[in-house]
Amino acid sequence: MPPASDYGLAGAALHMGLALLVILALIFAAYWVLRRFGPKLGLGPAGRGGMLRIMSHLSLGPRKSIIVVRFLNGKSEPKDLVLGVTDHSITLLTEDDAPHDTAAATDFAAALADKTSRPGGDAAS
Structure with a gap:
């Protein structure tokens, strides 16, 4: 298997694109968890015990x-x-x-x- 530097520009772009997709998936997963469980944990407008x-x-x-x-x-x-x-x-x-x-x-x-x-x-x- 050749080293990562031998893949060229297309390989680097593919590697960056996959990393971006993983980061976006993590952001959307965190958003879903906060929307789903946030009010139960006291996060967000519905869960606040404000006046x-x-x-x-x-x-x-x-x-x-x-x-x-x-x-x-x-x-x-x-x-x-x-x-x-x-x-x-x-x-x-x-x-x-x-x-x-x-x-x-x-x-x-x-x-x-x-x-x-x-x-x-x-x-x-």
């Missing part, structure tokens, strides 16, 4: 939006803050207590269907 979490975002126009932020305070109940955000300011629009069990919270359409389908005129009250 603020963005629950919802509604864009109203260029650089103008309404954001619902959950404020997690260890001393009291969590609160949902509705903020108006522009380029120059952030304004508190309203504040509400966050539901204790988000799985038990129903959406608006289900609550409306429940109220309108009850017999006995419950919808008017």
